[in-house]
Amino acid sequence: MSVNADGLPEAATPGDPAPPPGLVVVGRFDQPSGYGVHRPRGADSWLFTWTTGGRGRLRQGDAETRAGAGDLVVLGPGVPHGYGVEPGARHWEFWWVHCTARPSWRAWLEPHATGDGMYAVTPCPDGDDLYGRIEAAFRRMLADARWTGTGAPTATAPTDHRIAVAHSTAARELALCALEEVVLLTAGAARTPQPRSGVDSRVRRAEALVAADPGAPHTVHSLAAAVSLSPSRFAHLFTEQLGKSPMRALREARLHHAARLLEGTDLSVERVAAASGFASPFHFNRVFRERYGMPPGAYRAGGSMVGG
Secondary structure, three states: OOOOOOOOOOOOOOOOOOOOOOOEEEEEEEOOOEEEEEEOOOOEEEEEEEEEOOEEEEEOOOEEEEOOOOOEEEEEOOOOEEEEEEOOOOEEEEEEEEEEOOHHHHHHHHOOOOOEEEEHHHHHHHHHHHHHHHHHHHHHHHHHHHHOOOOOOOOOOOOOOEEEEEEOHHHHHHHHHHHHHHHHHHHHHEOOOOOOOOOOOOHHHHHHHHHOOOOOOOHHHHHHHOOOOOHHHHHHHHHHHHHHOOHHHEEEEEEEEHHHHHHHHHOHHHHOOOOOOOOHHHHHHHHHHHHOOHHHHHHHHHHHOOOO
């Protein structure tokens, strides 16, 4: 499902604002050819999109994907992104939600990570019943977000209501429960992501070494020796095949590992930095803020979900 993002249309005003974190905002759009949004600084909230018709194209950092009917694409916070109608398509009809993702969703989305905090979940064929249930969950989400706490929330929102903001705690939690159903249904019934073809086995082994222990003192020389290549040949092959240098890949793996520790342990920020391979807490704070849009302490307090 991944594609090159050259030609992705941009918004008429670059830097189109996104809702602030903490809110749950849900809506449904059917946009014509030429529609596009471009956020050079990304968003503070997570963005979930589920396509019902036409085709869309989404970019997050260096990751790109196209979206057709049934595709769930998720963009994490703090990374420059853009999205719009795919060039050549007549329109793009999709549900979208801005919110703070629940940490428990990570396990369902991680198998579909494409990098830079993007997740692209491809549906299995012949899923009409499944799509109907997902569509119903979004409609319920739209209705729940409008609930004021008086009486019972309506089963579904009127069809002419395209956007809703959940202001109360109860409305937010109800809307997130409906979104959780969407995540579980799409990820649970999705095609198993296929291994990347054409990647040299030595590059894959180096990736596995980093993933197994991101905090280890890896260097280009140590990784090259582990896969029986010269440092220069290894660095060239790795960068050529994965589109990033070994040291950039190592830093991303360490930041991902650090985010997991912040979510799942009570280790101090200094100990998280050391356990993730960062010798300097100051440097760790700086690069973590660059990657996730907030310092480590604020990330832990907000219960944010790890990006890709």
